[in-house]
Amino acid sequence: MPTSAAHEAWALFWRIFTADKPRRLAVMAELGLSFQQAMALMHLEPGEPMTMSALAAGMHCDNSNVTGIVDRLEAADLARRHPAEHDRRVKTIVLTEKGEALRGEVQRRAGQPPREIAALSPQDAAALRDILARAVEHEYPTT
DSSP states (O other): OOOOHHHHHHHHHHHHHHHHHHHHHHHHHHTTOOHHHHHHHHHSOTTOOEEHHHHHHHHTSOHHHHHHHHHHHHHTTSEEEEEOSSOTTSEEEEEOHHHHHHHHHHHHHHTSOOHHHHTSOHHHHHHHHHHHHHHHHHHSOOO
């Protein structure tokens, strides 16, 4: 079966992403976070409340799963739940100062490019960035 350049590019991207997974998981473990908790932290913007359902949608999981994740974030003083201003039946989540700081640490440490990407020349890294930006824009237009 012949493969397209897009298939080959995806296979290479997946290979790099998968090879780097242990490093990212180790960072999360060092910070005392599960993968799901780190993912939730990265979806929550500092100072911007998000509804539980929006967080579930962003994490591509069921609302009931988000409840447990947020329970653990609250227990660790990383986030707080509040009734939404527009509808008190709706719960929003907002990061605490501790949560904002830990989110920044996750972003700083787990967000480091894998060595395969970091080893690229500045020109190749810029080209890769620009190509991926076009792919993201194609999938998620801003207009």
